[in-house]
Amino acid sequence: MYRFLLTPRWWGINVFVLLAIPFCIFMGSWQLSRFEDRVQDHRDAGEQATAAKTDPARPLAELLPVDKETSGKQTTATGRYGKQLLVPDRELDDKRGFYVLTLLRTDDGRALPVVRGWLPGDADPAKAPAAPTGEVTVAGALQASETPGSNGVPAAGGLPAGQTGAISSAALVNLVPYDVYDAWVTLAKADAGMKAVPAAAPADTGLDLKAFQNLGYTGEWFVFAGFVVFMWFRLIRREVEFAQDAELGLVEGEGAPAGQDSDTATDTADSTKVSASPTA
Known part of the structure; x- marks a missing residue:
């Protein structure tokens, strides 16, 4: 019943499926890790901002160059x-x-x-x-x-x-x-008559649009993997149904409608010719 899976055409389909599923899972996992990294950066930035308010001030030379740790x-x-x-x-x-x-x-x-x-x-x-x-x-x-x-x-x-x-x-x-x-x-304390400007978080440390794009791409890649599996099983099912129809003789004649054998098709054609001939 499933010997068709060993045909050259199905070898190509099977190899594609075996390569596509791990690739989609890998890409989805990578995008998910990127989202998790951005979430962690956001948490670290919040903790750093809180700690910076209480940490003692240090000379400028000790904090240069500015990076995520010193910002x-x-x-x-x-x-x-x-x-x-x-x-x-x-x-x-x-x-x-x-x-x-x-x-x-x-x-x-x-x-x-x-x-x-x-x-x-x-x-x-x-x-x-x-x-x-x-x-x-x-x-x-x-x-x-x-x-x-x-x-x-x-x-x-x-x-x-x-x-x-x-x-x-x-x-x-x-x-x-x-x-x-x-x-x-x-x-930290503005000069007279002005308001102090609060410090901004370091770049690329917030839950911005890029972070949610990573989360969206994660879902897309996992959906692709599921779609590949779904289509593979659907193709197998169609092939099995076709083989079963062939065993029952439902697809014996090429081009004959399913559920109609060759004798029925011949009788139908003869009746059509009779009905199409002119009456006496």
Whole structure:
């Protein structure tokens, strides 16, 4: 009954099934592991953010370069404030406003971007308080350089003089006359008249669209594996039913309808000819 499984055509079908099912299961498992990794990163980022609020501040040099482990950590830096810029179109507490960004010149000659606070409304230099003079020591959360077009950072250019769309060394290199750290700090306590900007979670550590895409792909691959198995059994069933019909003589004549033998087909044809002949 099942000897057809050893025919060349079915050898090809069986090999395809034996390769397709493990491949679909492997891809589904891999996508599931990617989703689980993102969930774990999200948990780690939450725990790190909580711990960063109570951990003692460390010198800036000990936390560079910024990565997932050091992003959000409390740090300190000493220097003198220099050029001040505004970062427009930033939201805080569901209100639109702007950051006041001031470059802190450190002893090594480089400048550290420091977000001294947030103000509501359109970016206006007249609203931004002047930075303290003389040598200051700042304390706040260390952040990685921003990427335009991600995490709410505007990608539009053409801003007025004295403004920047992203807080990064690449965006500031043409706006300030000195080298800039590839990092920035948001003050734990904003300067007078402004609100402190909370630290953002490191990139790719949240349950974002990519995470749920991984979960969706997981389901798709497992469905594909089930579909392959379903179609394989369906093809086998059709082949068995065809063999059973052949044994009963239901498919003896090629092209004859199922359930009709050759003699019945001949009688039907003769009766058709008689009915089609003209009457006397």
